Amino acid sequence: MDWLRELARRLRMLIHRRQFDAELEEEMRLHLELRQHEQLQSGMTEGDARAAARRRFGNTTYLKQESHIAWGWEWFENLAQDARYGLRMLRKSPGFSAVAVLTIALGIGATTAIFSVVDATLLHPLPYPQPEQLVSIEDDLPGVGAQDVGMSQPEWQDLQRSGIFEYVSPTWFDENNLTGSSQPARVRLLIVAPNYFALLAVKPQLGRAFNPGDHSPGLTPEVLISDGLWKRAFGGDPHILDRSIRLDTDLYRIVGVMPQGFDAPGRITEERNIEVWAATSFYGPPMSDHPPRSGRNLPTAVARLKPGLTIAAAQSRLEALVAALQKEFPEDYPKPSAWTVRLLPLKERVVGNIRQSLILLLGAVGLVLLIGCVNVANLLLARASARGREMAIRQALGAARLRLTSQLLTESLFLSLLGGIAGLAILFCTKGFLLRFVPDSLPRLNDISISWSVLLFALGASVVAGAIFGLAPALHAGRVDLTHSLKESARGSTGSGEQARSRRILVVIEFALSLVLMVAAGLLLRSFRDLVNVRLGFTPQNVMAVRTRLPFPNDPKTDTYATPAQEASFFRGLLRRSRALPRVEDAALGDTASIPLDESLRDLKLIAEGQFLFTVEGRDIQSDEPAVVERSSVTPEYFHLLNMPLLRGRPFDESDNDRAPQVAVINEAFARTYWPNQNPIGKRFRNARADSPWITIVGIIANARTESLAEAGVPKIYLDLYQTGGKRLAIFLRGHLDTAAIPDEVREQVQSVDPALPVFGAQALSDTVSASLSERRFSMEIVALFALIALLLAGLGIYGVISYLVSERTHEIGIRLALGAERRSILQMVLGQGLGLVIVGAAVGLVGAVVVSHLMTGLLYGVRPTDPLTFVVVALLLIGVALLACYIPARRALRVDPLVALRYE
């Protein structure tokens, strides 16, 4: 602890250093006087005595300094001095300071804003204990091109027993109708294994979680609810525990309330905002008593690895298990489908989709900050040349080069810290405003905050920025040629050739960086424009979709929609009433998979409805593995309502009911894939499950981009809703609708047929289409904004350099003009200099842009990463801006009056 006491002594000295200096002075004076007195006594004259005393004592000033240094605070005092000096310099040139601080503030503010998003989503671990042990389990069938196909109950049991995992829980996202509160509501339900909360290691805020050891058949009669549902539907009732609720008419008991801010680790927003958790061991009514190994009905699964096991180690053990199972059950795992099981960090499942976009944004904003730094460096160099004389004089008077360099660096750091603070202040003030631009689909949106790590990042970014832009001027200050600069400044001219070269290099860098950013923005812009202008193949205008949902109780006796006939009569009644609504011209029904481009349902569609494993009649089932196709069930009016033209055959009609053989309408892409050069009408296919009936193709419609805007020909089949039935329904209405009134109007109609049904999710289809682009729009807009800022900064940079060159050469230009040079050649000379810099910058930038654009291939649509048009237009735009920026100082050069210029000397 000696060093601690020593530090305490040093600190005391630092705090009382004025008093300390005074005391030292007094002590030394006493010494000198006593000595002088002694000498006087030995008979010297007063003057001699004083001189002798001083001689014996030594150099007082030096000794005082040495004593002071003994306390080890020299660096601090230098820093404080430099900072004081820096502040004075800043105050002396407020215009320069404001521009520099503002540039850095914008750069740091923007970078920190993007970083706060990256920090919350990519860097922060998931908010569960030991998150590194949590994995998502994904089953693939690469042989038939199917990914993440889910697992079967026996496979889940195999994994549980494998010894690789602490817990494994399948998860099954579903919707349910919650009745009993004021309005029937659709709630987001997650069906999990009883060990789910033990797996995540999260405790409810009220009550208890499921018993992780429970393995009883069927669904446990207990549910946990979210904090949101508790407050919304039950008014935060503290006596909520043991209360009964009805979900799809089945009775459940609430045993726990999850804490506020608990998000389920899901891929899409819907899956993250779970409201009710129910538990089951995935066998026994309403499920099969002995679920088959081949029935992949458990769509997703999460697991916690045994402590100490890495994901890689677990993966290799898992592969051995998969191989053993394939050998044991060859019937269930046919070779061609090539079943594999993948372990993925659970965080990857939550944020994996947006990683590339976020990194792009961080890169873009980093470039903007870098360009800002280069600009400030340029300003500093310009000022340094004006301060060249000051530096030279200080050096001539004996200032150490290192001191000068460190003083300039301190000034730069001071600037950048001020900029950083201003940037953070801007960020704090505009936080709410900025968050509105973030798409809702962003995972962990609520975790975005200006946390300590974000503040630390801002501080670090400021220091690095300060070091970057302070380096060039600081190094120059250390290399001043004394004689030269003292003579030079005496003549009134400024700056050295070396400095001018540095500034030109900086401008080249700036242009190169701007070009990279602008090419990125240009490519994103083109991708986006192509996506917006893509031919949809259906007409979303004037169409609204409203969702409802029929209950699907576990107890078949209470099911009022048990048979297709019961459902069909509901569908007919609903359609009749919907058509009677004001301004409605046309109405149709479909399942949720039939809502085109609804991103919020992406996973639900895959899990519950969309993915359809099928086999085609007349093909050898052994050699031909079932394939996967998108499907939805619709009523006959659907195609007409969405303006999807029939190419061949017939649409559905009245004759297609639950007693008639099943029929399908397929799209061109599906027809071309399976019946190339044949007429598919009359051909049959069926669900891969053994007992399912054959489905006859009756019509072909044109391809439409209902699944993804970016993909033109996704094979798709449509079945007749009257034949398949459906629980999750979308009511489509076309007409000049009153979008605000529709939800209530439809609710009234639905509930007049069945008052227990929820009505929700009203959306105009054109909004759905544009919402499907929201993430792309977000990154495109931000990158474009950054590119614009970069262009502006680069323009300012070259303007600064060229004006400086012109002002430096005013004298020379004056002489040239006096000797009869043409104004045009002067203009050419100035513009030529600027152009030279830009062309070098553009050339360097093009190389960088090619690299960057290849890295972002995954974010592009319809353009190649080396799209020549984008590259050429961007390069020309940059050159245009540069010429404009040079033209202003060039004009000034032309207006030089030879007389004034020569007298200026």
Add this chain to the structure above:
Amino acid sequence: MHRDEIPPGTLYLLILKTLARSGEMHGYEIANSIQRISDDILQVEEGSLYPALQRMLVKGWVTAKWGTTAGNRRARYYQLTAAGRKQLNVEMSQFERVIGAITRVIEAV
């Protein structure tokens, strides 16, 4: 009279020993004491006592407090601490080792 500069690195030793012998002293007294006891042979550049004393204060070998001299002047009196005594032993043995070695070198035939 010719006076010898003190060997480098021995200033601490001299100050520590002087203080150990006489208890409290101010800077002028320390300088005089060193000079007197060495029969005027060892000459400390008197001012260099002060940076050395500051370094010793930082290290905690000595403490200082203000008092009054016989001539009724304010002076800072230095006093050895326990750490200072320990340091004196260290410096002494080090010095003796060095001197012994030097002696052996110059007396070798």
